[in-house]
Amino acid sequence: MGAPAIPGVMKRGRPRSEQVERAILRAAGDLLTEHGLAAMTIEDVAARAGVAKTSIYRRWSTKGTLALDAFLADFLGSQPLPDTGNLENDLTAALRAWVRTVRGTPTGRALAELIAQAQSDPDLAVAWRERVVGPARAQHRKILEHAVARGEIPDTSDVEVLMDLLFGTAYHRLLQGHLPLTDRFVRRVVAVIVAGAKAGAAAPPTP
Amino acid sequence: MGAPAIPGVMKRGRPRSEQVERAILRAAGDLLTEHGLAAMTIEDVAARAGVAKTSIYRRWSTKGTLALDAFLADFLGSQPLPDTGNLENDLTAALRAWVRTVRGTPTGRALAELIAQAQSDPDLAVAWRERVVGPARAQHRKILEHAVARGEIPDTSDVEVLMDLLFGTAYHRLLQGHLPLTDRFVRRVVAVIVAGAKAGAAAPPTP
Amino acid sequence: MGAPAIPGVMKRGRPRSEQVERAILRAAGDLLTEHGLAAMTIEDVAARAGVAKTSIYRRWSTKGTLALDAFLADFLGSQPLPDTGNLENDLTAALRAWVRTVRGTPTGRALAELIAQAQSDPDLAVAWRERVVGPARAQHRKILEHAVARGEIPDTSDVEVLMDLLFGTAYHRLLQGHLPLTDRFVRRVVAVIVAGAKAGAAAPPTP
Amino acid sequence: MGAPAIPGVMKRGRPRSEQVERAILRAAGDLLTEHGLAAMTIEDVAARAGVAKTSIYRRWSTKGTLALDAFLADFLGSQPLPDTGNLENDLTAALRAWVRTVRGTPTGRALAELIAQAQSDPDLAVAWRERVVGPARAQHRKILEHAVARGEIPDTSDVEVLMDLLFGTAYHRLLQGHLPLTDRFVRRVVAVIVAGAKAGAAAPPTP
DNA sequence: GCGTAACCGAGACGGTACGTCCCGTCTTGAT
DNA sequence: ATCAAGACGGGACGTACCGTCTCGGTTACGC
Numbered sequence: 001m002g003a004p005a006i007p008g009v010m011k012r013g014r015p016r017s018e019q020v021e022r023a024i025l026r027a028a029g030d031l032l033t034e035h036g037l038a039a040m041t042i043e044d045v046a047a048r049a050g051v052a053k054t055s056i057y058r059r060w061s062t063k064g065t066l067a068l069d070a071f072l073a074d075f076l077g078s079q080p081l082p083d084t085g086n087l088e089n090d091l092t093a094a095l096r097a098w099v100r101t102v103r104g105t106p107t108g109r110a111l112a113e114l115i116a117q118a119q120s121d122p123d124l125a126v127a128w129r130e131r132v133v134g135p136a137r138a139q140h141r142k143i144l145e146h147a148v149a150r151g152e153i154p155d156t157s158d159v160e161v162l163m164d165l166l167f168g169t170a171y172h173r174l175l176q177g178h179l180p181l182t183d184r185f186v187r188r189v190v191a192v193i194v195a196g197a198k199a200g201a202a203a204p205p206t207p
Numbered sequence: 208m209g210a211p212a213i214p215g216v217m218k219r220g221r222p223r224s225e226q227v228e229r230a231i232l233r234a235a236g237d238l239l240t241e242h243g244l245a246a247m248t249i250e251d252v253a254a255r256a257g258v259a260k261t262s263i264y265r266r267w268s269t270k271g272t273l274a275l276d277a278f279l280a281d282f283l284g285s286q287p288l289p290d291t292g293n294l295e296n297d298l299t300a301a302l303r304a305w306v307r308t309v310r311g312t313p314t315g316r317a318l319a320e321l322i323a324q325a326q327s328d329p330d331l332a333v334a335w336r337e338r339v340v341g342p343a344r345a346q347h348r349k350i351l352e353h354a355v356a357r358g359e360i361p362d363t364s365d366v367e368v369l370m371d372l373l374f375g376t377a378y379h380r381l382l383q384g385h386l387p388l389t390d391r392f393v394r395r396v397v398a399v400i401v402a403g404a405k406a407g408a409a410a411p412p413t414p
Numbered sequence: 415m416g417a418p419a420i421p422g423v424m425k426r427g428r429p430r431s432e433q434v435e436r437a438i439l440r441a442a443g444d445l446l447t448e449h450g451l452a453a454m455t456i457e458d459v460a461a462r463a464g465v466a467k468t469s470i471y472r473r474w475s476t477k478g479t480l481a482l483d484a485f486l487a488d489f490l491g492s493q494p495l496p497d498t499g500n501l502e503n504d505l506t507a508a509l510r511a512w513v514r515t516v517r518g519t520p521t522g523r524a525l526a527e528l529i530a531q532a533q534s535d536p537d538l539a540v541a542w543r544e545r546v547v548g549p550a551r552a553q554h555r556k557i558l559e560h561a562v563a564r565g566e567i568p569d570t571s572d573v574e575v576l577m578d579l580l581f582g583t584a585y586h587r588l589l590q591g592h593l594p595l596t597d598r599f600v601r602r603v604v605a606v607i608v609a610g611a612k613a614g615a616a617a618p619p620t621p
Numbered sequence: 622m623g624a625p626a627i628p629g630v631m632k633r634g635r636p637r638s639e640q641v642e643r644a645i646l647r648a649a650g651d652l653l654t655e656h657g658l659a660a661m662t663i664e665d666v667a668a669r670a671g672v673a674k675t676s677i678y679r680r681w682s683t684k685g686t687l688a689l690d691a692f693l694a695d696f697l698g699s700q701p702l703p704d705t706g707n708l709e710n711d712l713t714a715a716l717r718a719w720v721r722t723v724r725g726t727p728t729g730r731a732l733a734e735l736i737a738q739a740q741s742d743p744d745l746a747v748a749w750r751e752r753v754v755g756p757a758r759a760q761h762r763k764i765l766e767h768a769v770a771r772g773e774i775p776d777t778s779d780v781e782v783l784m785d786l787l788f789g790t791a792y793h794r795l796l797q798g799h800l801p802l803t804d805r806f807v808r809r810v811v812a813v814i815v816a817g818a819k820a821g822a823a824a825p826p827t828p
Numbered sequence: 829g830c831g832t833a834a835c836c837g838a839g840a841c842g843g844t845a846c847g848t849c850c851c852g853t854c855t856t857g858a859t
Numbered sequence: 860a861t862c863a864a865g866a867c868g869g870g871a872c873g874t875a876c877c878g879t880c881t882c883g884g885t886t887a888c889g890c
Contacts, residue, residue, distance in 0.1 A: 013865030014855040020867080038327035041845060052868045057847070109326075115382055116323035119316075120245035125384060133385050160386060161395045164376045169368075172375025175322055175382070177332060178340050179367060188368045192403030201402035202395050220834025221886045227836080250876060259837045264878070427839030428881045434841080452741035455871060466842045471873070523740075529796055530737035533730075534659035539798060547799050574800060575790075575809045582793025583785045589736055589796070591746060592754050593781060602782045602823055609822035610813030634860025635859070641862080664850060673863045678852070 016059070023049040024056055028070035033106035037067050037113035064117040064124030071110050072131065075101070081139045087147035087197075091166060091190045094140060096183070098167070102174060103181045112175055137163055153194075156203035165193050223265070230256040231263055235277035240313035244274050244320035271324045271331030278317050279338065282308070288346045294354040294404075298373060298397045301347060303390070305374070309381060310388045319382055344370055354404075363410035372400050430473070437463040438470055442484035447520035451481050451527035478531040478538030485524050486545065489515070495553045501561035501611075505580060505604045508554060510597070512581070516588060517595045526589055551577055561611075570617035579607050637679075644670040645677055649691035654727035658688050658734035685738045685745030692731050693752065696722070702760045708768035708818075712787060712811045715761060717804070719788070723795060724802045733796055758784055774815075777824035786814050 027049035031040045042063060046053045060066035078101050082093035102108035118125040137160075144159045169189050173181050196202060234256035238247040249270060253260045267273040285308050289300035309315035325332040344367075351366045376396050380388050403409060441463035445454045456477060460467045474480035492515050496507035516522035532539040551574075558573045583603050587595050610616060648670035652661040663684060667674045681687040699722050703714035723729035739746040758781075765780045790810050794802050817823060 012857080012863070014867080016866065017855095036327060042847085043845060046868095050868090052870095053847080054849095054869085055867065058866075112326045116326040119319045119323040119382065120243060129383065129385050133383055137385070158395050161376075161392060161399070164379050164386070164392075165372055165396065165399060168376035168379025169371045170375070171379055171382070172371050175326070175378070176336065176340055178336050178344070179371070185368060185371075188365050188409055189372065191408035192368070192372060193399060194403075195406040195408035196399030196401075196403035199402040199406065201398035218834085219888070220832075221836080221888090223835070224886095248876060249878085257837090259839090260878080261838095261880090262836065265835085426837070426883075428841075430840065431881095450741060456873085457871060460842095464842090467873085468843085468875095469841065472840075526740045530740040533733045533737040533796070534657060543797065543799050547797055551799070572809050575806060575813070578790045578793050578800070578806075579786055579810065579813060582791070583782075583789035585796070586785050586789025586792055589740070589792070590750065590754055592750050592758070593785070599782060599785075602779050603786065605822035606782070606786060606817030607813060608817075609820040610815075610817035613816040613820065615812035615816035616809050635862075637861065662850060663852085667863095671863085673861095673865090674852080675854090675864095676862065679861080 020049075020051055020055055021059065023051055024059070024066070025070050025073055027051075028066050029073060032067055032070055032110050036109055037063075037117055040067065042066075062121055062123050064114070064121040065127055067110070067117070068114060068124060068127055068131065071107075071114060075107060075111070075132075076135075078107075079136065079139065081142065083143070083146060085150070087143070087150075087152045088190055088194045090143045090147070091194065092186060094143065095166060095170060095186045095190060098170060099181045099183075099186060108174060115171075115175065136167075140166065147197075153197040154200045154203045157197055157200075158202045162193060162197055162202055166190070227256075227258055227262050228266065230258055231266070231273070232277050232280060234258075235273050236280060239274055239277055239317050243316055244270075244324055247274065249273075269328055269330050271321070271328040272334055274317070274324070275321060275331060275334055275338065278314075278321060282314060282318070282339075286343065286346065288349065290350070290353060292357070294350070294357075294359045295397055295401045297350045297354075298401065299393060301350065302373060302377060302393045302397060305377060306388045306390075306393060315381060322378075322382065343374075347373065360401075360404040361407045361410045364404055364407075365409045369400060369404055369409055373397070434463075434465055434469055435473065437465055438473070438480070439484050439487055441465075442480050443487060446481055446484055446524050450523055451477075451531060454481065456480075476535055476537050478528070478535040479541055481524070481531070482528060482538060482541055482545065485521075485528060489521060489525070489546075493550065493553065495556065497557070497560060499564070501557070501564075501566045502604055502608045504557045504561075505608065506600060508557065509580060509584060509600045509604060512584060513595045513597075513600060522588060529585075529589065550581075554580065567608075567611040568614045568617045571611055571614075572616045576607060576611055576616055580604070641670075641672055641676050642680065645672055645680070645687070646691050646694060648672075649687050650694060653688055653691055653731050657730055658684075658738055661688065663687075683742055683744050685735070685742040686748055688731070688738070689735060689745060689748055689752065692728075692735060696728060696732070696753075700757065700760065702763065704764070704767060706771070708764070708771075708773045709811055709815045711764045711768070712815065713807060715764065716787060716791060716807045716811060719791060720802045720804075720807055729795060736792075736796065757788075761787065768818075774818040775821045775824045778818055778821075779823045783814060783818055783823055787811070 024045060028040065028045045031044055031048065040063065042053060042056055045066070046056055049056075056066065060069070078097070080093070080097055082090045082097075084090055084093070102111060114124070114128065118128045140163045141159055144153070144157070144162055147153050148155045148157065148159075166189065170181065170186075173179055173185070179185070200206075231252060234252045235247065238251055238255065247270065249260060249263055252258075252273070253263055256263075263273065267276070285304070287300070287304055289297045291297055291300070309318060321331070321335065325335045347370050348366055351360070351364070351369055354360050355362045355364065355366075373396065377388065377393075380386055380392070386392070407413075438459060442454065442459045445458055445462065454477065456467060456470055459480070460470055463470075470480065474483070492511070494507070494511055496504045496511075498504055498507070516525060528538070528542065532542045554577045555573055558567070558571070558576055561567050562569045562571065562573075580603065584595065584600075587593055587599070593599070614620075645666060648666045649661065652665055652669065661684065663674060663677055666672075666687070667677055670677075677687065681690070699718070701714070701718055703711045703718075705711055705714070723732060735745070735749065739749045761784045762780055765774070765778070765783055768774050769776045769778065769780075787810065791802065791807075794800055794806070800806070821827075
């Protein structure tokens with residue numbers, strides 16, 4: 001006895017404080033929503049969390065990955081997985097929920113700034129794809145696969161492209177800011193995609 | 208002669224050197240393509256152009272607007288306005304040209320980084336919309352309006368949404384990097400949009 | 415005209431501010447005498463002088479050389495060059511002046527700490543020898559050369575060794591702190607050196 | 622057995638490991654000679670000794686006192702107590718031995734850096750005087766007292782001043798580095814001191 | 829043909845934040 | 860009570876750029 005359950009994983013030294021971790025994430029989240037990612041500095045986060053800078057660098061290598069964790073604490077779970085038995089309804093519900101979370105909110109700005117940051121922070125880019133894009137697409141893929149199972153759209157449909165059409169269009173307005181994310185916008189985007197998909201346009205051509 | 212073309216705008220003192228302007232834009236463009244926007248500093252641009260920092264700040268207020276000008280020197284005009292008499296062909300040609308310019312190229316990275324920078328640089332955001340998004344959309348709008356004129360798609364179609372669908376989807380893959388910008392991707396995106404538009408899905412519902 | 419008097423020395427750019435220089439030296443000198451060299455930080459000097467850290471690093475490469483300049487502003491000139499026509503009197507006056515400046519004073523501590531710092535700061539070591547040790551020895555050498563000229567001590571006397579005996583002994587008590595720098599100490603050190611020198615002990619043996 | 626030798630000092634808990642102590646001193650000594658005191662950090666010593674930092678702090682309060690112990694392991698005993706029946710010979714032998722140990726050697730640098738460190742580390746200053754200066758002077762005092770006993774120099778001679786003259790002069794060249802510690806230097810320093818002492822110059826004046 | 833106002837290069841300036849190093853203390857589980 | 864390990868709050872480091880400013884020197888227009 002006294003031996004660790006899993007030899008190689010036996011922890012040595014003082015364990016990292018969960019309290020410190022929480023304080024950092026809370027401070028980072030606050031600064032992110034108050035002033036945005038560009039104005040958020042590691043030094044401010046440390047000061048606000050009552051923590052040494054080293055305690056932050058020990059856990060996160062870049063500002064981006066820290067901001068991502070702070071962001072996900074708020075964002076994850078706010079995106080529902082609707083399943084009404086009708087593709088148009090499901091997609092509309094999913095996109096509407098996203099628009100509500102994002103339009104004119106600190107969350108929306110944080111989302112935009114994180115994507116921005118990922119353009120020059122490879123660590124963040126990887127984490128972003130694995131922890132945000134991946135899970136979100138997994139949810140949306142289910143919606144489309146259910147529609148396929150129900151026979152609403154052809155089973156040869158390119159589901160990935162359909163998802164890109166749905167959210168790519170929405171991200172476009174978020175990031176370019178040329179036009180607002182209205183409800184009518186949501187309805188029309190969904191209508192075109194559903195009509196196109198039902199017509200078999202997302203599937204390989206039949207010769 | 209000697210009198211200014213526009214009386215109130217008469218210039219006094221030494222005029223700004225066009226040579227300086229060109230040197231700055233070339234240096235900025237080089238650094239942008241070599242190292243990216245995030246790594247481009249005003250100080251480096253000045254050093255590389257053999258120019259004083261003040262000569263840069265006299266002309267551009269932020270790094271972003273300078274980078275935009277350097278970028279547009281290369282980018283503008285590389286996007287054709289196809290007009291084949293067929294909507295699907297026109298959209299495919301337009302999107303294909305964009306993909307070719309952007310996929311795996313310094314231009315593509317610069318494009319992504321400029322959109323990123325615009326998220327935290329309001330000056331750049333405005334300039335971006337006015338000088339890139341606006342003109343590009345004006346071109347694409349023509350394609351769609353020709354299709355309407357030909358009767359290919361209903362004249363009540365929401366042209367703005369159709370454009371967002373086309374390029375939003377493409378920008379999505381560029382910025383998120385989760386999937387590649389293949390030719391098949393282009394064809395399917397266009398196919399869905401055209402099918403949806405022809406079905407009247409981008410138009411207000413008829414009661 | 416318009417050409418500089420000395421071509422290569424033509425100054426370009428904004429000249430360094432003498433006011434900044436003075437403020438830095440004053441702040442450094444104050445901190446040096448108040449808290450000592452070990453507790454003096456570049457950051458504190460900058461804050462106290464109301465100056466950016468970069469303005470200090472632009473002028474001094476190490477803390478030691480900065481402290482040296484701050485020290486010399488006070489120290490230089492406080493060491494007289496006595497010339498009474500009698501070697502013992504001259505040496506006594508010189509050593510007494512040094513002891514008075516140094517014993518139990520901030521100047522004494524600064525002196526000790528600068529020598530300490532020079533043990534691990536090669537830049538300072540060089541500057542110390544050139545700007546403090548050299549000039550001081552030049553003065554003391556004169557005293558001894560006058561004694562030689564008067565015939566008080568042999569002209570073959572090793573003047574360097576005699577100077578080392580005089581001040582080395584005094585520095586010893588300053589740095590080791592094992593015994594105080596009393597006036598009796600001064601008189602006896604001088605007496606032994608003068609007696610030894612007159613006896614020709616500092617000269618090469620005559621075979 | 623098991624009972625403590627001295628009742629009130631009976632130890633509880635795990636005893637300190639002598640092996641740890643040795644490992645620390647060896648690591649400290651190595652780093653001291655390889656990189657010097659200024660570059661020696663507690664963290665490096667711990668890593669090199671394969672020991673926790675706390676195991677060092679448990680035994681030594683400051684870097685200086687640790688370095689002192691590491692230094693003395695090498696230095697002590699390398700300084701002989703000559704007794705040839707002739708003052709000049711004895712002093713020459715003593716000073717020559719010191720010069721040999723110190724000139725151009727890691728020991729010499731360590732010696733200089735320890736004196737340097739003592740200028741801002743009161744703990745080390747005290748230990749230095751008690752454990753280095755005191756014992757060394759006790760030895761040298763014997764040499765001089767023997768000379769007094771033999772009648773070579775007056776019994777009223779200020780032995781302390783004579784010792785300061787001998788080693789102060791040598792430390793001066795070690796610490797200031799302005800001139801080398803040659804053998805001729807040693808001979809002349811000794812010659813002046815002995816001549817001065819024999820002339821009664823280190824004694825109170827006889828009225 | 830002479831001012832003079834804006835330009836130009838150079839580089840100093842105050843300032844912010846960076847990411848790192850090391851400090852000396854503490855908290856763990858194991859001896 | 861000691862040990863190895865390593866997290867912790869903290870302080871200062873020296874650097875990189877920022878955007879502004881102050882120099883001496885250079886145009887080119889308008890008097």
